[in-house]
Amino acid sequence: MNETSPPMKIGETQAPRILQVRTKILKANDTLARTLRQKFASDNVFVTNWVSSPGSGKTTWLERTLKELPAKFPTENLRVAAIVGDLETDRDAQRLRRSGAPVRQIMTHGLCHLEADMIEREWDSFSPKNVDFLFIENVGNLVCPTSWDLGESLRIGLFSVTEGEDKPLKYPGLFNTCDAVLLTKIDLAQACEFQRDAAIANLYAVRPGIKIFEVSGKTGHGLEAWLDWLLAQRENWQASIASTISAASTSPREAT
């Protein structure tokens, strides 16, 4: 025990110091993420945070999404942008820029997840801010991105047929925090003897009723339904913000 610590009484327990520090840091991140979520709402930008193990196809599917979302709905004039995190290199940003969208790369230099302050820094310096969809590709990791809120409106999990059907059961925390899951590399399902029903049952076991898209970044399978859903999610999000604002501006007398 540290000499300056007060003596512990019998029966008293103390949280390990490392746990106290971690809890404090996570709390600070949550507070910042709440502010960031309000900032995104006032900038009218719909934000999704993409999480998965390394190599499950985030960049491949995101490149298609950045290119095809505005093209599918030309009358909406949708503007899309991305922030991508990796430990080192800007390889993913270079790939995503082929879509023509503005893309920022965050290099975490060893950190295995993105944090809200990193996203805030990038978004504050983002110009112009007339963006409708901001996509965040997180660092490939099925563990800690779970606990780090980035102020997103939706969290998208990816899970490829080559990873094994049991991944949702082994990493329930992450899949439990997702709003939708992309089952990727579906073009390889047969070669991998992928047990589709088992994989879906495992996803439902950790997140009952979660929306699942079966997709292939190679062939584009599943793209249409995915893009329709994304646009509808943004409309729902805008409607919920509008109703929150109108509820807040309704005086108690008007409300009765």
Ligand SMILES: Nc1nc2c(ncn2[C@@H]2O[C@H](COP(=O)(O)OP(=O)(O)OP(=O)(O)O)[C@@H](O)[C@H]2O)c(=O)[nH]1
């Ligand atoms: N057959 C097939 N290969 C795919 C598909 N999607 C991605 N790949 C391949 O899988 C590898 C990894 O894909 P990425 O898109 O880089 O995966 P990622 O999740 O962004 O990887 P990290 O950023 O490193 O975590 C690449 O070789 C892709 O070409 C797919 O749907 N089908």
Ligand SMILES: [Mg+2]
């Ligand atoms: Mg990537």
Ligand SMILES: [Zn+2]
């Ligand atoms: Zn981490």
